[in-house]
Amino acid sequence: MSKFDKPLDGAAFDQIFRQARTYNQFADRPVEDSVLRELYDLMKWGPTSANMSPTRLVFVKSAEAKKKLEPVLDEGNREKTMKAPVTAIVGYDMEFYEKLPFLFPHTDARSWFAGKSDEQLEPAALRNSSLQGAYLIIAARALGLDCGPMSGFDNAKLDEAFFAGTRVRSNFIINLGYGQEDLFPRSPRLAFDEAARIA
Amino acid sequence: MSKFDKPLDGAAFDQIFRQARTYNQFADRPVEDSVLRELYDLMKWGPTSANMSPTRLVFVKSAEAKKKLEPVLDEGNREKTMKAPVTAIVGYDMEFYEKLPFLFPHTDARSWFAGKSDEQLEPAALRNSSLQGAYLIIAARALGLDCGPMSGFDNAKLDEAFFAGTRVRSNFIINLGYGQEDLFPRSPRLAFDEAARIA
Numbered sequence: 001m002s003k004f005d006k007p008l009d010g011a012a013f014d015q016i017f018r019q020a021r022t023y024n025q026f027a028d029r030p031v032e033d034s035v036l037r038e039l040y041d042l043m044k045w046g047p048t049s050a051n052m053s054p055t056r057l058v059f060v061k062s063a064e065a066k067k068k069l070e071p072v073l074d075e076g077n078r079e080k081t082m083k084a085p086v087t088a089i090v091g092y093d094m095e096f097y098e099k100l101p102f103l104f105p106h107t108d109a110r111s112w113f114a115g116k117s118d119e120q121l122e123p124a125a126l127r128n129s130s131l132q133g134a135y136l137i138i139a140a141r142a143l144g145l146d147c148g149p150m151s152g153f154d155n156a157k158l159d160e161a162f163f164a165g166t167r168v169r170s171n172f173i174i175n176l177g178y179g180q181e182d183l184f185p186r187s188p189r190l191a192f193d194e195a196a197r198i199a
Numbered sequence: 200m201s202k203f204d205k206p207l208d209g210a211a212f213d214q215i216f217r218q219a220r221t222y223n224q225f226a227d228r229p230v231e232d233s234v235l236r237e238l239y240d241l242m243k244w245g246p247t248s249a250n251m252s253p254t255r256l257v258f259v260k261s262a263e264a265k266k267k268l269e270p271v272l273d274e275g276n277r278e279k280t281m282k283a284p285v286t287a288i289v290g291y292d293m294e295f296y297e298k299l300p301f302l303f304p305h306t307d308a309r310s311w312f313a314g315k316s317d318e319q320l321e322p323a324a325l326r327n328s329s330l331q332g333a334y335l336i337i338a339a340r341a342l343g344l345d346c347g348p349m350s351g352f353d354n355a356k357l358d359e360a361f362f363a364g365t366r367v368r369s370n371f372i373i374n375l376g377y378g379q380e381d382l383f384p385r386s387p388r389l390a391f392d393e394a395a396r397i398a
Binding site for chain 2: 001002003004005006007008012013014015016017018019020021022023027033036037040041042043044045046047049051053055056057058059060061062064065099102103104105123124126127128130131132133134135137138139141142143144145146147149151162171172178179180181187188189190192194195196197198199
């Protein structure tokens, strides 16, 4: 039976959802490798279809790796990304099914996917890697980090620079650090009745 | 400057990630409409590309709506879903760009998408609706609910039953309630070094 049937406190809601914001500028404070490992050890628990966990991450942190990232970014995303303490590349492995005998051992889930075309595999890989990207954003916030997620880059060029020789494809990227800037007022959201209904 | 640069406490990590589990059976305790509205009012704050917020939700709760859902589910998902207090259908509006003048008012983001083919729009819609589906899962857990997410249903039939006459497409569905069952031991996750690297 679930032990967790009470809401978290309001400060936690503020930190992970209500007052969390997308940041473009970060304080001059490093993000330790140990924090990146803690981050993975939280986000990995989020659910995916058949536990397929297709996400493959590169935490771009060194000057050398940053240099490789810079030219694949849209021009408007370059300066802020070069200045961010870390940029997480959220990719997905098109051969995710090779891990299913380990990840989903109670049945032959590999056979549901092996041999299928890229076109057939892509929606499941993209869906579940996006779920995991969102878990990463919320886990980062829960750890006291701030995020600047982006889709503005050349996916094919990024894949060539970071995933050559593999079947991993980039999904989106996330600048990570401790947010520091005067933010614009928050963009609006759709009201419940515009986005949802109870049937 | 971000006010949130400290980790949440361990109990919060347990509730939303470390000890949260996927549930198939739920306690005989209703999920009030007011809780579904709170849930939306948390998850809506999660970030999406250009704030596009493509997700459209149906919270299936009435006996009548459940009856409409039942035949579109894979057989193995029927009984548990019929018994769940609520099933959230996470869909995405292929015409999400029509809301961009409201959601992203500082530039003409509508023109980045309007007139594009379904094939061109689908990755952005699927990616961002999946992010929002993950925000919903974490927000539900943060509110003390438990989730049973699933992809095992006929998307085209579900769309016909719940989204006829619109451009909304189903992504995945999530049973919601207060979890109650003896769970199997947890499935493993990939170690950091299998899924991530620091570059």
